[in-house]
Amino acid sequence: MDIRSQIAMVFHLDKCIGCHTCSIACKNIWTDRKGAEYMWWNNVETKPGTGYPNKWEDQSVYKGGWIKSGDSVQLKGMDRKSTMANLFHNPHMPLMDDYYEPWTYDYANLFEAPAGDDQPTARPISLVTGEPMDIKTGPNWDDDLGGSPDYARQDVNMHDLTPAEREAMFQLERMTMFYLPRICNHCLNAACVAACPSGAIYKRGEDGIVLINQNKCRSWRMCVTACPYKKSYYNWNNGKSEKCLLCYPRLETGQAPACMHTCVGRIRYLGVLLYDADRIKEIASCDEKELVAKQMDIYLDPFDELVQQAARENGVADSTLESASKSPVWKFVKEWGIALPLHPEYRTMPNLFYVPPLLPAIADTSGGTYETTSASLWGGIESSRVPMQYMANLFTAGDTMKIREVLKKLMAVRIHRRGVTVGDLNEDECKQAFAETGLDADMADAIFRLTSLPKFNERFVIPDAHREEATELLENTADIKGNTGFGTINTPQRI
Amino acid sequence: MQRVTIFFTFCFLVLYVGAQDGADLYKRNCAACHSIGGGRLVGPDLAGITKRTDKAWLTKFIKNSADVIKSGDPAAVAIGKEYNNLLMPPFVGTDSELSAIIMYIDSKGGSASSAVADTFLNSATFDNIVRGKALFAGNSPFKNAGTPCITCHAVHNDGGVGGTLAKGLNLSYFMLKGQGLKAMLQSPPFPAMANAYGNHPLNEQEVYDLAAYLKSVSQDMVDGKTDRATVPFLVLGIGGWCISVLILLGLWRLRKRSSVNHDIFARQLATEK
Numbered sequence A: 001m002d003i004r005s006q007i008a009m010v011f012h013l014d015k016c017i018g019c020h021t022c023s024i025a026c027k028n029i030w031t032d033r034k035g036a037e038y039m040w041w042n043n044v045e046t047k048p049g050t051g052y053p054n055k056w057e058d059q060s061v062y063k064g065g066w067i068k069s070g071d072s073v074q075l076k077g078m079d080r081k082s083t084m085a086n087l088f089h090n091p092h093m094p095l096m097d098d099y100y101e102p103w104t105y106d107y108a109n110l111f112e113a114p115a116g117d118d119q120p121t122a123r124p125i126s127l128v129t130g131e132p133m134d135i136k137t138g139p140n141w142d143d144d145l146g147g148s149p150d151y152a153r154q155d156v157n158m159h160d161l162t163p164a165e166r167e168a169m170f171q172l173e174r175m176t177m178f179y180l181p182r183i184c185n186h187c188l189n190a191a192c193v194a195a196c197p198s199g200a201i202y203k204r205g206e207d208g209i210v211l212i213n214q215n216k217c218r219s220w221r222m223c224v225t226a227c228p229y230k231k232s233y234y235n236w237n238n239g240k241s242e243k244c245l246l247c248y249p250r251l252e253t254g255q256a257p258a259c260m261h262t263c264v265g266r267i268r269y270l271g272v273l274l275y276d277a278d279r280i281k282e283i284a285s286c287d288e289k290e291l292v293a294k295q296m297d298i299y300l301d302p303f304d305e306l307v308q309q310a311a312r313e314n315g316v317a318d319s320t321l322e323s324a325s326k327s328p329v330w331k332f333v334k335e336w337g338i339a340l341p342l343h344p345e346y347r348t349m350p351n352l353f354y355v356p357p358l359l360p361a362i363a364d365t366s367g368g369t370y371e372t373t374s375a376s377l378w379g380g381i382e383s384s385r386v387p388m389q390y391m392a393n394l395f396t397a398g399d400t401m402k403i404r405e406v407l408k409k410l411m412a413v414r415i416h417r418r419g420v421t422v423g424d425l426n427e428d429e430c431k432q433a434f435a436e437t438g439l440d441a442d443m444a445d446a447i448f449r450l451t452s453l454p455k456f457n458e459r460f461v462i463p464d465a466h467r468e469e470a471t472e473l474l475e476n477t478a479d480i481k482g483n484t485g486f487g488t489i490n491t492p493q494r495i
Numbered sequence B: 001m002q003r004v005t006i007f008f009t010f011c012f013l014v015l016y017v018g019a020q021d022g023a024d025l026y027k028r029n030c031a032a033c034h035s036i037g038g039g040r041l042v043g044p045d046l047a048g049i050t051k052r053t054d055k056a057w058l059t060k061f062i063k064n065s066a067d068v069i070k071s072g073d074p075a076a077v078a079i080g081k082e083y084n085n086l087l088m089p090p091f092v093g094t095d096s097e098l099s100a101i102i103m104y105i106d107s108k109g110g111s112a113s114s115a116v117a118d119t120f121l122n123s124a125t126f127d128n129i130v131r132g133k134a135l136f137a138g139n140s141p142f143k144n145a146g147t148p149c150i151t152c153h154a155v156h157n158d159g160g161v162g163g164t165l166a167k168g169l170n171l172s173y174f175m176l177k178g179q180g181l182k183a184m185l186q187s188p189p190f191p192a193m194a195n196a197y198g199n200h201p202l203n204e205q206e207v208y209d210l211a212a213y214l215k216s217v218s219q220d221m222v223d224g225k226t227d228r229a230t231v232p233f234l235v236l237g238i239g240g241w242c243i244s245v246l247i248l249l250g251l252w253r254l255r256k257r258s259s260v261n262h263d264i265f266a267r268q269l270a271t272e273k
Helices: A021-028 A080-085 A106-114 A146-150 A163-172 A191-195 A224-227 A248-252 A275-285 A288-298 A304-313 A318-325 A328-335 A388-395 A398-421 A427-437 A441-452 A464-474 B002-029 B055-063 B065-069 B074-083 B095-107 B126-137 B173-185 B189-198 B203-221 B227-252 B261-272
Strands: A003-013 A043-047 A067-069 A071-073 A104-107 A123-125 A179-184 A201-203 A208-214 A230-237 A240-243 A268-276 A350-357 A364-366 A369-371
Touching: A003 A304, A003 A328, A021 A043, A067 A123, A071 A191, A071 A275, A163 A388, A191 A201, A191 A224, A208 A240, A224 A230, A224 A240, A268 A275, A268 A318, A268 A328, A275 A288, A304 A318, A328 A350, A328 A441, A388 A398, A398 A427, A398 A441, B055 B065, B055 B095, B065 B074, B126 B203, B173 B203
Parallel strands: A003 A350
Antiparallel strands: A003 A268, A043 A179, A067 A071, A104 A123, A201 A208, A230 A240, A364 A369
């Protein structure tokens, strides 16, 4: 047993309203710099859609993540030899058009244009070349005005859907979609760490945050290829790669990351999970069908005395153990089992879990009439607006049983709460829902509370950062308080 | 009186040393290229040279033949032409040593022969050449631990391998002939070579093998056998380059060349016009 602590996250997709406040908060703090304009460490995608960068989930193009190789795993995009051979030209990287060419507008023209017959306009100006440009695409094109049919048809998660299901989605695309906010998953088996030829990427010991050492980065950009979520970005201005750092300076001072703090729908939860690092290899290389179940096994019960003992021996602080026992992530992921990792088939063991959206169909058009009557208040899980297989491709490596189980639990909570608050449901219906899912009334109430009425301190249980205290032993932090910020301490130079 | 005695003793010593060393100095400095009454080798036969030419001119010429030829002296130019403008290395030594050498040549007397008397390599076999090649390249060591020739010299019929510190030896045989090669190898007149081999002289067998090898090299050059090596190498080089470029172009095509939504962008741009 090698027990370590990991700061993990849960995003509740039923609550996401797609407002992009998270993206803007993140951009304002971290990526509002030259060379970083195109980076969205946090972005919100519209599903079905191709996402950002376009079709990032299509690993036949981008070669991200791991593939099983015997008893172990190997990177899909590279091994030692091909890293060496492709060192000076990494062939599988996204192009600028796969992200988008960042731009601003020539606002001054609105004021300074000479008098004329036409209204002056603010033309888009490329932030890369500084020249006027035609906008081809943007960071959230699926949602903006990209014409979703064009893009949604290319959604990678459509594979394995029957033609009928596919057809249904394209009929329904006008009335259903959901949002998928994404940040770095701070994976247990991070592909970016494994791919870096300079050894610049590391996973912090005390909280598992994956960071790029800006002094060691040599811009080989292997992490850009290796990360299947495409959450490592190359700064073309200073020649270093950058990625989400889970706002560790905020975490170290007890604040929630900016994207989570600002979240309007309050969909985000953050807390500590304890895991057994000795089992990473075994679980990452297990059979694809077992991936989700086995990943759940790696997280250990923070209330178990033996686990606590082993964690203490491994240097996990008591304060971290305490916050692990209060972790909302533990509840969503393990206790209730209603949060799933995104694309577990990439075998990186991501630590960002999603509560899948319950999208019940409450009406359908049949024979030209808008039909709202159904046998029960909500249609069955089977008649969800998004096909089970599509959800399964996103969250369970194609296993529809698992996603059905989770959605049934969510439905059971709704049925139970409807019974409690309105009382118009047959009690048998509620009992049957509990029997099918193994929930009980207390648990359903707890899920409801943490989903709908959580307090700030219940959503974010941030462990004390002892790193800060350790620093205080060595230097007077008051001297530099307010003087440091994000940037490049040692300016990178090309020799 | 004492001073006079010392002066005469000194003169005697100088003369004695001159007589004593003339033969030795001649052997070290001149015998590689010249004979006295033995016919022409690399340079002319020196028998009777002191009778035919003025001693002052001779001294000047030996000290630095290149300058004399450059100055346009007709006799010097004629000699240069006769011997393919192969310049005699400048004499490095004191004036008394030089006069000792001239005295020695003078004492031998005789008359010059213009016949080329070189039978040295007539009995060389293929084995000699093979052994010589091994010695040249350092594949088999010299008995007295001399440095292999390839350290400083190159011959170009083996793909141009060899040092560039000293002259290439492609045409050495035609310049020196067998006797010259032998003399060069036995007691090299060039300072660097004399230093290198002074304490590590080559034995007779080694000298013979090396000379045989160098002769074969020179003959190969004349027979045009080197072209055999150069042309294939050129073809191989160009061909190899073309193949590498083709392979790289092939690999280059495997990269991700356009954005995944290229078709959509292209269609949009097309409809804009």
